[in-house]
Amino acid sequence: MRTSLPQLGAAGALAMLTAFxxxxxxxTSWLAGAHSRATxxxxxxxxxxxxxxxxxxxxAVTAGFYGLATGTSVHYDSSPYLKWTLGSVLPLAVCAAVIAATAPRIPANDPPAWLARTRPAILxxxxxxxxxxxxxxxLTITPPVDLTGMPGLIGRAGAALLGVATALTASRSRTIRTLTAPGLGIGYAIVFTNDTNGALIVGYLVALTWWGMWLAAHTLRLAFPTAGATLRRLLDGRDA
Structure with a gap:
């Protein structure tokens, strides 16, 4: 069996990111094409x-199909595959649903700036x-490892790239990214083994989930700009 459940979960999460x-x-295309007239x-x-x-x-449906198709192809129960694909995707799906419900309430002048800040992290x-x-x-000795014969080097290079991607996804601050990306890249490369492979992938999935939660929270702040102040007043009154 060469099917990695964490990697299957990552495939589902990346499918959701494509949908984002x-x-x-x-x-974005609508606003870009409407620059010469009132939108x-x-x-x-x-x-x-x-x-x-x-x-x-x-x-969510695409991720579910991934899990079902994997279970069918290996002639095993699809439950564990569905748990990983849907478990990786459902938090992002909830974030997308929150955005769909609240983004239309954003003030009329804010959508262009909102779209610029919510651009998916495709790179x-x-x-x-x-x-x-x-x-x-x-880990599976498949191309390009079977041709080069350097599984350790290639695996650690891949882990380093995943660590860099995790750091870039988890934060939008250039300073934080500059400080954490090299550290995570080196750390992932050092600890990469067959046993730690799944944990490293889960780390990236957590960062991707955090990205979706930040996007939903940012949308809520713009859609309900007075909610934070109202909540603080309620809390201050309770403390008093």
Missing amino acids: AVAHLAP PEPATDSLIRRGYLAAAVGG HAAIATTGLCLMRAA
Whole structure:
């Protein structure tokens, strides 16, 4: 058996990230094409709502198919595969559903800035995908490892890429990324083994989930700008 459950979960999460990218593309393209005329806000709101709702449903369904197809292909019960694919995707699907419900409430002048800040981390995902492929190749002795004969070096290079992708995904601060990316990359490369492979992948999935939660929280702050102040007043009154 060469099927890695954490890697299967990562495949489902990356499918959801692709759905996020498609959902982000529709309103972005609409606004970019409407720069010379007044943009009908209801149309933009509708694109955001439909796009992220489709991402929530489509990403979860795609991940579910991954789990079912894997179980069918190996002639085993699909339950463990479904647990990993759906478990990795459902938090992101919930975030997408929250965005679909609340993003249309963002004030009329804020959607362009919101779209710029919520751009999916596609480059980071590409780095992570490359790292995952190299790690899998090192553990299963498949191309390019079977041709080069350097499983240790290739596996550690893949782990380093995954560590860098984890650091880039977990934070939006350039300073934090500059400090943590080399450290995580080196750390992942040092500890990479067959036993730690799954834990390293879970670390990336946690970072990706954190990214989705930040995106949903940022959307909520823009959609309900007075909610934070109201909550603080309630808490101050309770403390008094």
